Amino acid sequence: MFADLSRKLLENPIQFAGWVIVVGLLLQVALMLVGSARRAHFEKRRAWLERERLALEIRAARKRIQTVEQAKAAWNGIRKFKVARKVPECADTFSFYLRPHDGKALPPFKPGQYLTFQLNLPGRTKPVVRCYSLSDCARADYYRVTIKRCPPPADTEHPAGVGSSFFCDAVKEGDILDVKAPNGHFYLDLEKERPxxxxxxxxxxxxxxxxxxxxxxxxxxxxxxxxxxxxxxxxxxxxxxxxxxxxxxxxxxxxxxxxxxxxxxxxxxxxxxxxxxxxxxxxxxxxxxxxxxxxxxxxxxxxxxxxxxxxxxxxxxxxxxxAFGPASVKRAASPAVKASLTQAPFIGMEVTFAKSGKKVWWDQAFSSLLELAESKGVKIDAGCRAGNCGSCLVAVKSGTVEYLGGHGADAETGSCLTCICKPKGNLVIDA
Ligand SMILES: Cc1cc2nc3c(=O)[nH]c(=O)nc-3n(C[C@H](O)[C@H](O)[C@H](O)COP(=O)(O)OP(=O)(O)OC[C@H]3O[C@@H](n4cnc5c(N)ncnc54)[C@H](O)[C@@H]3O)c2cc1C
CATH class of the missing domain: 3.40.50.80 (Nucleotide-binding domain of ferredoxin-NADP reductase (FNR) module)
Structure with a gap:
């Protein structure tokens, strides 16, 4: 077949030259097409990478703006909030929509964080401190918390919880409440990708x-x-x-x-x-x-x-x-912490409450330093009793403590959150 073809071409060299030119041109066109397809592919990929880079930059810029806004709008200590709406949700549970009384901007917060309330209850000289999670994500003009009355423990005559009952029974629309800024380490990071x-x-x-x-x-x-x-x-x-x-x-x-x-x-x-x-x-x-x-x-x-x-x-x-309470902290603690709480052999550990001048032996029956202090008449402020609000923070003068589990409030070096820790040996605290 090739011999036949070459013979035919030799008989007609002009036609042969024409074929060579046509095939060459076709090859060139094919190469150009492949080249431009590759270029288009690279262009597309470059554009995609550029879009991703821009998206990352925008996300980072948004985060920076949010952090600055948060810092500008955040407040230290107490800010007054007005109860704009009180909505019954179900049995013994209400949502409270809170607007800042000063009418200024609200700092955003991370979904999962909580507010801390200082409640001035009738007949009490000191405010009752309680934490309540924000039950809606950040909105421009209100925060929302949803509060359920804490019932008495089964088969007891104790009254229902003071803070939650105050919210359910006494707080009404138009009331002003003392609130600390959103806080907490339990939150969902919107930047993460994992389901x-x-x-x-x-x-x-x-x-x-x-x-x-x-x-x-x-x-x-x-x-x-x-x-x-x-x-x-x-x-x-x-x-x-x-x-x-x-x-x-x-x-x-x-x-x-x-x-x-x-x-x-x-x-x-x-x-x-x-x-x-x-x-x-x-x-x-x-x-x-x-x-x-x-x-x-x-x-x-x-x-x-x-x-x-x-x-x-x-x-x-x-x-x-x-954890909404110390029982939950204890029960969700890691196996190592649980074992240290229940199986550790009792070795004499002395706890000294320096300000009150009291020295007592640690007893495994107590689940926290706070409980030990209360049983001995040593006054330590307590709010959430779950290591979140920081009310029970006390300076450690000597010795070390062990925590029951994760906690939201930051325990500064040299201090301890007495509601969720126990001594690791002899301990002196400033209470
Ligand atoms: C970070 C965080 C977020 C939270 N978020 C929410 C939330 O979104 N919504 C919500 O409803 N709660 C939430 N809580 C729980 C809330 O902070 C309070 O702990 C809860 O409302 C109970 O407080 P209280 O003052 O009503 O009860 P307390 O007065 O502290 O009483 C607690 C329990 O002790 C019982 N009691 C009373 N007297 C005695 C006695 N003499 N002996 C033994 N027991 C007694 C009470 O009946 C009650 O069962 C949260 C807690 C934390 C730490």
């Missing part, structure tokens, strides 16, 4: 609603799972708001568990699963354990979830929790 699982029991839902709202507002593409456990519809706070959010926020997968549904509670309208929120349920629903977990709820709830997440192989660093 999130929000896990709430009862009133522990408040910081999770702030987180879910913040993710929606930020148009986050993060996958978000939201597990909420309540007894029944009567305790299902912020239901309408969360249902509406789940309907419009396509990344959010909401799973509500009722442990004791009422006769009128309807599956798939009010709740999705009968029973408690458990890690077994998560194992059935989540494609893997590769998530960042945020949890808040009663002590037993926190203990079972944190233990089971560990057993599922979730690193402690991916599990963040907020």
């Amino acid at each position: 999130a699982v929000l896990i709430a029991g009862g009133v522990g839902i408040t910081p999770m609603v702030a987180m879910a709202n913040a993710l929606f507002d930020a148009k986050s593409s993060r996958e978000v799972w939201f597990f909420f456990g309540a007894r029944n519809r009567g305790e299902h706070m912020l239901k309408q708001e969360i249902d509406e959010l789940a309907a419009k926020f396509k990344n959010l997968r909401l799973h509500v568990c009722y442990s004791r549904p009422g006769p009128d509670d309807l599956k798939d309208r009010d709740f999705h699963h009968e029973g408690r929120v458990t890690v077994d349920l998560m194992k059935r629903l989540l494609p893997s354990n590769n998530y960042e977990y945020f949890l808040c709820g009663p002590g037993a709830f926190m203990e079972s979830i944190t233990d089971d997440l560990r057993a599922w192989g979730v690193p402690d660093a991916w599990v963040h929790f907020e």
Whole structure:
């Protein structure tokens, strides 16, 4: 065939030259096309990299502006807030919408943080300090907290909690409250990418609603799972708001568990699963354990979830929790801390309260230095009793302390948060 072709070409050299030119031209065109396709590809990639770089710069600039705004609008100490609205949410639970009385800007905050209130209760000489999580994400003109009356312990005659009862019974629209700036180390970082699982029991839902709202507002593409456990519809706070959010926020997968549904509670309208929120349920629903977990709820709830997440192989660093009280702190503590609390052999440790001039032996029956101090009549201020508000901070004159778990308030070097620590040996504190 080639011999035939070469013979034909030799017979007609002009035609041969023509073919050579045509093939050459075709090759050139093909090379140009490949070259321009490669150039277009590189251009596209360069433009994409440039867009990413710009997006990063914009994000960083926004963060800087936010930090500056936050610093400008933040306040030290107490600021007066007016109760703009008080909205009943469900049994014994109210939301309070708070506007700054001075009418100035509100600093933004991180979803999951809390406000600290100094409550001037009738008949008390000193204010009662209580922390309440912000239950909505940062809005231009109000903060919101959602407060449930703290019932007395089962089978006791004790009165219900003083702070929460004051909010539920006495605080009304138009009242002015003393509030400290948003604070706390339990928050969801909107800059992170890892998918999130929000896990709430009862009133522990408040910081999770702030987180879910913040993710929606930020148009986050993060996958978000939201597990909420309540007894029944009567305790299902912020239901309408969360249902509406789940309907419009396509990344959010909401799973509500009722442990004791009422006769009128309807599956798939009010709740999705009968029973408690458990890690077994998560194992059935989540494609893997590769998530960042945020949890808040009663002590037993926190203990079972944190233990089971560990057993599922979730690193402690991916599990963040907020404790609304010391019981929750203790129960969510790491196994090492729990063991040190329950199994440590008793060795005589002397605690000296320097200001009061009292020397006592540490007793394992007490769960914190604060409890020991109170039992001996040594006065230490206390607010949240969970290591968050910093009211119980006392200087350590000598010795060291051991903490029960993560805490929100910063314990300066040389001081300790007495509500969540115990002595590690002989100790002298300035109380
Ligand atoms: C960071 C943080 C965020 C929080 N966020 C929220 C939130 O969003 N919403 C919310 O509702 N709560 C929240 N809390 C909990 C809140 O701060 C209070 O701890 C809660 O409202 C109880 O305070 P209280 O003054 O009502 O109860 P307290 O008066 O402190 O009483 C606590 C318990 O002790 C019982 N009691 C009373 N007298 C006695 C006695 N003599 N002996 C034994 N027991 C007694 C009471 O009945 C009650 O059960 C949060 C806590 C923290 C630390």
